Amino acid sequence: MASDRIFGLVCLITAVAYIAAATQIQTNLFSGEFLPKLFPLLIGGVAALCSLTIMFKPDPDPDWPIGRTWAAMGVAVLVLCIYAVMITPLGFILPTAIAAGILSYQISPNVKPAIAAGIGLSLGLFVLFKFALGLGNIVAYKVPTAAKLWDAISILIPFVGH
Amino acid sequence: MDILANLALGFSVALSPFTLFLAVCGCFLGTIIGALPGLGPSNGVAILIPITFTLGLDATSALVLMTSVYYGAMYGGRISSILLNIPGDEPALMTTLDGYPMAKQGRAGDALVLSGVASFVGALLATVGLMLLAPTLARVAFFFGPAEYFALYLLAFCTLGGMASNNQAKAALAACMGLGIAMIGVDSSSGLPRLTGGNLHLFDGIDFLVAIVGLFAIAEVFFFIESHGKGSSIGVKLDKVRIPWKDIMATKWTMLRASGVGFIAGILPGAGASLGSFLAYMTEKSIAGEKGGFGTGVPKGVAAPEAGNNSAAGGALVPMLTLGVPGSGTTAVLLALLMTLNITPGPTLFTEKADVVWGLIASLLIANVVLLLMNVPMVKIFVKILSVPAWVLLPGVTMISFVGIYSLSGSYFDLLLMVGFGVLGYILRKLDVPTVPVILGILLGGKMEDALRRAMTLSDGDPIYLFSSPIAIGLWVAAIAGFVAPMFLRGVLKKPPAVTD
Incomplete structure (x- = not known):
C-alpha cells in the first residue's frame, strides 16, 4: 500500500x-x-x-529487502558509477578487476572466490574482446595522470563536475 | 509461386559459408544465454547488439547472427525451466508446470528432447505462417496514413498494458515513461532542443540500447544481490539422453494445435509469446480434461507451451516486420536491432528491401534446423553450463554490458545513464510495473509523435481527423477493448500456480 x-x-x-x-x-x-x-x-x-x-488504488506492498541488502545494493550502484567514469582514464583491465570482484562479493560473500572472479573475468574478457573480437581500441589499458583521474571522479560530485 | 521465388532469394543471401558459421555460433551462444538463469532472450540479445555493431558486420550477417541468438535463447529457456524450475523468461513459465515434475520423475532427458522437438515444430510452422501472411499484411499496410498509424501504436501500448500486466494504470504509466524519454533531444522540425534541461549529452536523445541493457541486464544484478544467487542449483539428475519417439508421436496433434494458437496470439500486437504459451497450455489442458493429468509431468504439458511459445515468437514477427509494431519484449529488442542496422520495418520493407526480409526468413529457417540438430546431441554440454555460479556470471554480464554500451559512443554519460536505468528497472519490477512498455515507448515514441504531427498538419489541427477512416476507428475500438477487457477477464484467465518442491 x-x-x-x-x-x-x-x-x-x-x-x-x-x-x-x-x-x-x-x-x-x-x-x-x-x-x-x-x-x-x-x-x-x-x-x-x-x-x-x-x-x-494501490496494490499490496512487495517484499522489500532488509537494511543490509539495501546497503549492499547501494555499494553496488556506487561501484558501477565509479567504474563508469574510471574506464576512460584507467582503461579496461584494472577497473574491471576491482568492480567485478566487488560485485561478485556482493552476490556471494566469499573473499577468495570474489578476487579470483574479478581477476579472471577482467583478463578473460580482455583477451576475448582484444584478440577474438578485435575490439582492442575499446578495452585498451592506459596509464593515467592525476589530473585526468580528478577530472573523471569529479563528474560524480554534484556542482563540481561538468 | 511468388513465395518460393522469394525464399530462393532469401536462401541465396543467407546460405553462404560465413553466414552459416555465424548461424551456428549464434545458435550455440543463444542456447547458452537462454539456459542461464537470469538471462533471457531480451537481455541476451540486448547486450549483444552494441557488440555486433562495433564488430562491423554487414546488415545481413548481423541479422543472421542475432536472429540465431534470439531463436537459440528461446530454445535454451526451456533447459532451466525443466531442470531448475526457474523460467529464463516469462514465456518459459508455463513449461515449468509439467517440465519440472517430469524431470523429477527421472525423465529429464525425455522432457528436454521433447520440448526441443516441440520448439522446432512451433517455430517452423510460425515461420511458414510468417511467409504466407506477412506479404498480404504488408499490402494492407499501404492504406495506412498518419491517423491509422497513430491508432496502431496506441493499440500496441494498450494491448501490451492490458494483457501483459496485472495493473492497467501501472502498464500505462510505464508506456508514458518510455514515450516521455523518447521526446528528449533535438526536435526534428524546429531544430531546437526539447526537455534536455540544457545538458549537452542529452541533445542526441537517449539511445534505446542504453535503456534496454540497463532495464534488462543491470537490473538483474540487483535481484541477484538481493537473493545472494540462491536457488540456482540443479535438483534433478540427467541420465543418458535418448530420443523419445513414442512421446513425440503421441503429442503430434498437441504440437500442431499449440502452434496454431501460439501463432495467432503472437500476431496480436503487444500480446506476444507469454500469451501464446499460456493459451496453448490452457487449450490443451481443457482438451485433455481431468484425466489428462496436466501439472503432474505429462509429455503433452511440456510440448504444448513450448510449441506455443516458439510459434508466438515467430508470429510476433508479422506485425513487427510489416507495420513496425513489435508484439513482445523480445521482438522490441529485435526492432531495436533493425533500427541500429538502419533498416526501417514497415510495408515498404517487403518491396524495397526484399533481400533483407527474405534473408531474415531464410536465416530463421536455418537457425531452426541448426538448433534441432545441435540440441539433441549437445544438451549435456548446455546442462553443464547451468552450473556456472551466479557470482561469476552476473559480474561477467555486467562487464560485457559496460563494454558494449561504451563502444557505442565512448562516453561515460551513457554508462551512468545505464546504471540509472538499472536502478529504475529494479524498482519498477519490485513494484510490479512492467518494463517492456518503457522500452517500447522509447523505441516507438518518435514515430508515434511523427504520426500525430502529420495528422494534425494534414487536418489543420482538427482532432476528428484521427477517427476519419474505418481502419482508424477499428484500431481505436480494438485499442480501448484491449485495454479494458482484461480487467473483467482477469478472473477467467487466472494463471495456474507454479510448482513448488
Whole structure:
C-alpha cells in the first residue's frame, strides 16, 4: 500500500514537472507554435492520471529487502558509477578487476572466490574482446595522470563536475 | 509461386559459408544465454547488439547472427525451466508446470528432447505462417496514413498494458515513461532542443540500447544481490539422453494445435509469446480434461507451451516486420536491432528491401534446423553450463554490458545513464510495473509523435481527423477493448500456480 502511494506521488510530481517543462519548449517558424508541445503534454497528462490512479488504488506492498541488502545494493550502484567514469582514464583491465570482484562479493560473500572472479573475468574478457573480437581500441589499458583521474571522479560530485 | 521465388532469394543471401558459421555460433551462444538463469532472450540479445555493431558486420550477417541468438535463447529457456524450475523468461513459465515434475520423475532427458522437438515444430510452422501472411499484411499496410498509424501504436501500448500486466494504470504509466524519454533531444522540425534541461549529452536523445541493457541486464544484478544467487542449483539428475519417439508421436496433434494458437496470439500486437504459451497450455489442458493429468509431468504439458511459445515468437514477427509494431519484449529488442542496422520495418520493407526480409526468413529457417540438430546431441554440454555460479556470471554480464554500451559512443554519460536505468528497472519490477512498455515507448515514441504531427498538419489541427477512416476507428475500438477487457477477464484467465518442491 504505502510503496505504491509513494511511487504514485513521485510519478505525479515528475509528470507535473514534465508538463511544466513541455509548456516551455522553444518553437520557431518551421515547427509551428503548438505541434512540438502537443505530444509531450499528452504524455504528461496521461502519466499524471495513471499516477493518481495508482495512489488511490494501490496494490499490496512487495517484499522489500532488509537494511543490509539495501546497503549492499547501494555499494553496488556506487561501484558501477565509479567504474563508469574510471574506464576512460584507467582503461579496461584494472577497473574491471576491482568492480567485478566487488560485485561478485556482493552476490556471494566469499573473499577468495570474489578476487579470483574479478581477476579472471577482467583478463578473460580482455583477451576475448582484444584478440577474438578485435575490439582492442575499446578495452585498451592506459596509464593515467592525476589530473585526468580528478577530472573523471569529479563528474560524480554534484556542482563540481561538468 | 511468388513465395518460393522469394525464399530462393532469401536462401541465396543467407546460405553462404560465413553466414552459416555465424548461424551456428549464434545458435550455440543463444542456447547458452537462454539456459542461464537470469538471462533471457531480451537481455541476451540486448547486450549483444552494441557488440555486433562495433564488430562491423554487414546488415545481413548481423541479422543472421542475432536472429540465431534470439531463436537459440528461446530454445535454451526451456533447459532451466525443466531442470531448475526457474523460467529464463516469462514465456518459459508455463513449461515449468509439467517440465519440472517430469524431470523429477527421472525423465529429464525425455522432457528436454521433447520440448526441443516441440520448439522446432512451433517455430517452423510460425515461420511458414510468417511467409504466407506477412506479404498480404504488408499490402494492407499501404492504406495506412498518419491517423491509422497513430491508432496502431496506441493499440500496441494498450494491448501490451492490458494483457501483459496485472495493473492497467501501472502498464500505462510505464508506456508514458518510455514515450516521455523518447521526446528528449533535438526536435526534428524546429531544430531546437526539447526537455534536455540544457545538458549537452542529452541533445542526441537517449539511445534505446542504453535503456534496454540497463532495464534488462543491470537490473538483474540487483535481484541477484538481493537473493545472494540462491536457488540456482540443479535438483534433478540427467541420465543418458535418448530420443523419445513414442512421446513425440503421441503429442503430434498437441504440437500442431499449440502452434496454431501460439501463432495467432503472437500476431496480436503487444500480446506476444507469454500469451501464446499460456493459451496453448490452457487449450490443451481443457482438451485433455481431468484425466489428462496436466501439472503432474505429462509429455503433452511440456510440448504444448513450448510449441506455443516458439510459434508466438515467430508470429510476433508479422506485425513487427510489416507495420513496425513489435508484439513482445523480445521482438522490441529485435526492432531495436533493425533500427541500429538502419533498416526501417514497415510495408515498404517487403518491396524495397526484399533481400533483407527474405534473408531474415531464410536465416530463421536455418537457425531452426541448426538448433534441432545441435540440441539433441549437445544438451549435456548446455546442462553443464547451468552450473556456472551466479557470482561469476552476473559480474561477467555486467562487464560485457559496460563494454558494449561504451563502444557505442565512448562516453561515460551513457554508462551512468545505464546504471540509472538499472536502478529504475529494479524498482519498477519490485513494484510490479512492467518494463517492456518503457522500452517500447522509447523505441516507438518518435514515430508515434511523427504520426500525430502529420495528422494534425494534414487536418489543420482538427482532432476528428484521427477517427476519419474505418481502419482508424477499428484500431481505436480494438485499442480501448484491449485495454479494458482484461480487467473483467482477469478472473477467467487466472494463471495456474507454479510448482513448488
